Amino acid sequence: MSGAVSLPAVTESSRDVDDARLLAPGPLPARTRPRWSDMAVRAAVLACAVVVVAATLAVILFVGRTGVHGIREVGLGGLIAGTTWKPEAGVFGGLPLLFGTGVSALGAVVVGAAPAVLAAIWVIELAPRSVRAVYQRVMEVAAALPSVVYGWLALLLLVPRMDTVARLVHGESAHVGGEGLASAAVLLGIMIAPTVLLLSLDALARVPSSLRDASAALGASRFQTAFRVSAPYAWRRILVAVFFGFARAAGETMAVQMVIGGARRLPANLFSPATTVSAQIVMDMQNARPGTPAADALFSMALVLLVLSGGMVIVTRALMRRTA
Amino acid sequence: MRSQPFVLFAACLAGLAACDKSAPTSAPAGSASSTSATLGPGEVDAKHGTVRASGSSALQPLVNAAKERFETAHRGASIEVSAGGSKKGLADVASGAVQIGCSDIFAPDDLKSQLVDHKVAVVGFAAMANKGPFNAKVTAVSLPDLAKVFSGEITDWKQLGGEPQRIVVINRAPGSGTRAVFGGVVLGGDKFVESQTEDNSGALVAKLGQTKGAISYLALSFKSDDLATLSLKGNDGGVIDPTVENITSGAYPIWSYEHLFTKGEPTGTTRDFVTYMTSPEFQTGVLPKVKGFIPVTAMRVARDHDG
């Protein structure tokens, strides 16, 4: 697996218990009385596993409970379909937030994930072999950069240029600017590209060379092999990589908050200021008092985000179960 | 093992760093001994301590000016000021995260009973806009018209007497006290049109300078020649400039008190700091030198929670 990035623990699970059984004392004369230190270690290790599961449950429970409380206070319909988010006035319409999250994440996939997959195909299949190591290094560094650094660079370099583009497209007559969904989509695309690229590189590297050789033996060019043999073979893993990128883009908070403008309504166009779920949570949490409907509603939106990412995980696991 | 040198290095570092017992000149925080450094007239002996304040960015320059003088006079006292907006200040002081909440607005009803209000200054606010040929002639706007601009009814500078140019409203964050005050006086509530928000006053000034037709609202301490500051047009057609005179007389209505809120009566260093900021020495000696602030005592009109 690539060093910097690996898919979260979604690997084959059938070998787990077999390993344990294999290493367990078999027909060898086993000690009849277990050593205390051994028992202690086993207990400690089990405790660690329990802590992990308990912590996960705690996170879901805490956030979920407050979120559900918020939904009951404010009404699910309003949270999902209402078009105005104004906690100080008691209005909790979450549609602008969900819309912003969805569109910016989708835009990120178009702007970042698609080129990343294509670039990965080029690196593995079509480029000279030495390119791969260099490319991987660069992408590993890029993937490790903090999101606030990306956000700050985007604020400085991307937003003014997007402003010019906005004026070219819409002219001076409409209220448009550099801060909006377009900037957010481009920024998120740039942010998820390294991760998607690294995962796709990994996926394509797993293509058995026998397949490639067979394709070449049949007279296919490298280009044809790449797109008709390797990519189709690895499509599930690549799709998982893209989903991963989408989930990351949807959950990204800080960088998006810096370039999206913060207008709490449905944007008129791609260059209009907007907001996303996570950006709004960060902005509102600063002055929300715990226990008030305003704070609870934020947790409800976080719960919605949680459910969506949970759905993404289920889809991903289903996909991975069928990979070679 | 290859990691041995590194581990050794880290261990030496930690050990030497811990042994490095050069005595700092300030006594460690938390000790209860008081110092008797130079105390100005009217100042109380300060206990060592840290006072955390957060909230309004409009009040920050004044609090920083007070902090510098206070810390110099009281060795060991440390005032940390952070921003975040008036509503954050209120939330923080109510939850106990900070000792002083700086706010441009009065405490809301559900917090009124817990918080003690100390008024330390008066600040005026004005609508400031991008300077351009489209509004060269628009120096004063009537209050109803201003309300229409910010509620989205008036969308073009030509409707105000200037040349055709789209008005781009830039709002403050919902937690901003400036937004609450401006909204309350001009719009009768937070009835701003939803548009892009920029809460960093410095960035807002920059944005107003760059975006054609942009308009927003800021404390007068951010007044600059790069921006067009709009005066008000009275009912009789006369122009009411946002000057100290007009604010103190009440002619210019867009102003508010700057509050330091504490949870209950303040004690210790917090009390000393609040006392210092409300002392006549600070109000007449230091405050007038900080741009944009007016002493509370200079006001000839008053306002309460409901305006």
Place this chain on the structure above:
Amino acid sequence: MSAPALTNRPGAALETILSRALAAGAILVAFVFVSGLVYLLARGAPRLVAFTTLPFPAQIDGEDAFRFALAASLAALAMWGARRAVRPLLSAAVDRALRVAAIPVALVAGLALRTHLPRFLIGMPSETEPGGGIGPELFNTVYLAVLSTAATLPIGIGAAVYMARFARAKRWVAALRAALDTLASLPSIVYGLFGFLVFVVALESGYSLLAGALVLALLNLPLVVGITEESLRAVPRELEEASLALGATQVQTTLRVSLPHAWPGILSAIVLAVGRVFAESAPLIMTAGTTVSRANAYSLDPLRGGETLAVHLWYVNSSGLAPDRAEVSAGTAAVLVALIATTNLLAARLAGPRKK
């Protein structure tokens, strides 16, 4: 795989064009990142090399120790870089002598240079005045990374060992995997909300580094467990069987054979976890806060709040009133990148060549 393809096929020309386009696109993608990095470093470098002479002793508790540690680390880094650069020119003996001498020299250099450091790296941040620094933020960042890794490692390695070696029933493993997948899929803001609920609201302990460390430890669990488990699986079976054949118990084998063999993988997991701690800001805003204080800027008390470099970068751009915001941001970003790069370099050095 360079099979001579038939070049006069229909579509060959199109393929060549598309290949060239793909290549251009891929190079463009890499170029975007490299140029962004270069711009960042260029913009932030001036602050980082503005050395000044600092007063001694320092006014803030613990600042002297911090300065010493920083100076020694910088000196060690400089010497390591110099040694790498001239290594081809040196004999093995000289090289080894330099390596041995590196530590004491670095420590001495630290003592000597601790009053001559870039002001930016030592100074306190300023809300409204130009010239603010990032000293406390730098300290908080490193300290938080240490705290968080100390929490993640035992639990993560323990859980991985359980999954890979000691699990009795399949469903416990499945439950553990489901939990880890869930943790990995949560947006970071959810961790922040969780930390806020538990530490700030329920326990009423206010903002604290400990809260931030624990929340980030949770965040890093999937990573650490995943990599550790993979490393354990990669241990050759023969090694473990040999150990068992010699009479060792399963636990002894795991502890004394499997884990040491998996150490390079575990080390890379540590590095990645530390890198994530450096990079995260959303969870920390709600658990560790956004302020630093003269009173406890360099204190080792984990129950105090403190902002890290990433949080500072965000704060300066969203609420900061200082007129030199752009320079401070650039410097902060550059230091962050340098920190991450150094950590990765260190790990590569310590792990040695690793089989993928």
